[in-house]
Each structure stands twice: as structure tokens, then as C-alpha cells.
Amino acid sequence: MSCVGEWWTVLLLHDCFDGYTRFDQFEANIGLSSSMLTTRLKTLVDNGILTKRVYQERPVRHEYVLTDFGRSLRPILVAMAAWRNEQLAPSERAMVLVDTDTGREVEPVTVDPVTGLSVSDPRFAFRSGPAAGEEMRALRGRTRKAGRFVILIEEDHELPGFTCLEWS
Numbered sequence: 001m002s003c004v005g006e007w008w009t010v011l012l013l014h015d016c017f018d019g020y021t022r023f024d025q026f027e028a029n030i031g032l033s034s035s036m037l038t039t040r041l042k043t044l045v046d047n048g049i050l051t052k053r054v055y056q057e058r059p060v061r062h063e064y065v066l067t068d069f070g071r072s073l074r075p076i077l078v079a080m081a082a083w084r085n086e087q088l089a090p091s092e093r094a095m096v097l098v099d100t101d102t103g104r105e106v107e108p109v110t111v112d113p114v115t116g117l118s119v120s121d122p123r124f125a126f127r128s129g130p131a132a133g134e135e136m137r138a139l140r141g142r143t144r145k146a147g148r149f150v151i152l153i154e155e156d157h158e159l160p161g162f163t164c165l166e167w168s
Helices: 007-015 021-028 034-047 074-086 134-138
Strands: 050-055 061-066 142-146 149-153
Touching: 007 021, 007 061, 007 074, 021 061, 034 050, 034 061, 061 142, 074 134
Parallel strands: none
Antiparallel strands: 050 061, 142 149
């Protein structure tokens, strides 16, 4: 998450999903300095989100293409943009998701494919999975409803790498 959590990286990924692949395209569209853009692209390549390939031999020029792993981030970026748009009046939204065939604005929803229910339904909660360590498995949290979300918590217990968020 740390490699895609930076603002400029999110903008780069949006450009990748819009079909941009070349350094000069990113630079012109985002307005990021060359050195910062080089650093961000290298990070995305190193983390397997983009692949770097030669498109011109003389002089050597590269393009940056989303990997399968990188393409799997699209629903996450769409959900993040939709979440932000929910906080804004329609006239304040800088970017909206549309059906390219009809031009109709759409609101994405993440659903459970078995029940068809939105995963924000209170019946869905996170639990430790097969790769959870002993500390995670030992947690015997209680379930608390917070807004539309269900969060498993444990009093006076901290998990490394987790941030406490509160919804009202």
C-alpha cells in the first residue's frame, strides 16, 4: 500500500488507466518534475505495478505499461474516487466515472458476488485469514458498528502497521 498511497502515484495510475504510457505524456499531464516522476515510475516498476519496455532504440526510450497486478488496482482507485465524490456536491467534483458508451455517470458499488449485497452492509466483517500470524489469530475482538461499517476491535491492543480510524 505504501507504494501507491502517495498523491502523485495515484495520479500516475489514473493516467495509466487512461492509456498514457510514455514519460513525456505523464510529465505534460501531471506537471510533476522530471526527477520526481522518474522516482515514482521506478517505484511502480520495482513493485511490479508497471513494467518498463523499450519502444525506441535511437535514442533509447521507454514506455511504462500496467502489469496484471497494476490493472488489479483499478477497482481500488475507482472506489477511492467515488468515496471522495460522495463528500462533494455534484458541482464540486473534478472527476466523475461515466459509462463510455452512454456518457451516463455511474456510482460504483462493491458487492459480494454470492449474495449481491454491498460489502458495506453490517453483516460483513474482517476476520483473520489463513496467512494470519499467531497474534492476529489470538485476537478475540468484539464487533462494533460504526456508521455503515463493521470493525473488529480489541481493547488496549495495537497491531503493528494498522491505523485507528473512527467514523461518526
